Amino acid sequence: MKTMYQPLKDSIDVIVSFFGLIILVPLYLIIAIIIYSYDHGPIFYCGQRVGLYGKMFRIFKFRTMVVDAEKTGVCSTVAHDPRITPIGWFLRRYKLDELPQLINIIRGEMSFVGPRPEVKKFTDMYSEKEKCILTMKPGLTDYASLWNYNEAELLAGSSDPDKDYCEKIRPTKIKYQLRYYHEMSFLTDVKIILCMLKQFIKQ
Numbered sequence: 001m002k003t004m005y006q007p008l009k010d011s012i013d014v015i016v017s018f019f020g021l022i023i024l025v026p027l028y029l030i031i032a033i034i035i036y037s038y039d040h041g042p043i044f045y046c047g048q049r050v051g052l053y054g055k056m057f058r059i060f061k062f063r064t065m066v067v068d069a070e071k072t073g074v075c076s077t078v079a080h081d082p083r084i085t086p087i088g089w090f091l092r093r094y095k096l097d098e099l100p101q102l103i104n105i106i107r108g109e110m111s112f113v114g115p116r117p118e119v120k121k122f123t124d125m126y127s128e129k130e131k132c133i134l135t136m137k138p139g140l141t142d143y144a145s146l147w148n149y150n151e152a153e154l155l156a157g158s159s160d161p162d163k164d165y166c167e168k169i170r171p172t173k174i175k176y177q178l179r180y181y182h183e184m185s186f187l188t189d190v191k192i193i194l195c196m197l198k199q200f201i202k203q
Contacts, residue, residue, distance in 0.1 A: 005185055013112055017105040024099060030098065031062055034087050041067040044100060050116035052137050057109040059117055060100035064088030085192075095200065100142055113189040114139025115177040122170065133177050136184070141196045145178035149199050 032043045045063040047070065049057055069083040082091065089098040104110040110117065117138035126133065147167060180188070 003039055005051065008186065009111060009189070010108070013105050014108075015028055016112065017102040021102050021106070024102075028099070031087075031091065031099075035063055037084075037087055039067065040098060041108060045097075048119065048122050049138065050123040050134065051109050051117060052134065054123070054134050056120070057104070057107075057117075059110075060103045062091055062097040064091050079096045098140060105140075109137070110137045111137040113180075113192050116145060116173075117144055122166075125166075125170075130174055130178070131147075132181055133174070135180060141182050143192065144173040144180075146192065146195050147176055148173065148198065154184075 035041075035043050042063055045061045045065070046058040047061070049059045051057045054139070064085060064086060065081075065083040065088055101110055105112065113134050114137045123134065151165075151169060180192075
């Protein structure tokens with residue numbers, strides 16, 4: 001069933017993301033100008049993530065942190081993280097920083113629905129059972145995203161965000177990603193997208 005659905009899923013992803021990019025061009029320009037005006041740094045964050053079958057790719061996001069924030073060596077973000085810029089807080093709250101990932105979808109590196117892409121540090125921890133997660137394209141949203149809409153809030157006050165992420169978030173996140181692996185279908189994707197839109201409206 002998954003094999004039969006995948007070509008349709010890929011086609012829908014590319015078509016919708018292509019028209020989405022065209023429609024959102026004015027919003028992209030506004031966000032880009034605001035980000036650049038704040039500190040004249042890069043507009044986009046292009047971090048390395050693990051994709052389908054373990055292939056590395058660069059994920060596109062609007063930059064929400066100070067320049068060179070990744071050099072701190074911390075992969076997880078907590079609420080009130082001092083590395084996040086004022087505009088960054090707004091973009092993260094409304095998930096606007098994720099919009100450039102439409103580019104990743106058009107390039108075939110991501111899907112609208114699928115497990116959120118991880119850094120290699122965390123995918124290296126997968127057990128044999130969990131490695132099936134890498135047989136799916138990473139996505140903008142999934143069951144785990146619905147459960148944990150604002151990850152930074154769960155890590156608020158943490159002195160070791162990566163450690164707390166592994167202990168408090170990762171086990172449940174993987175459980176939901178495995179659930180999606182077994183339930184992946186057109187109807188499942190529609191249900192997840194509608195639930196995510198409902199979450200967004202509540203913000």
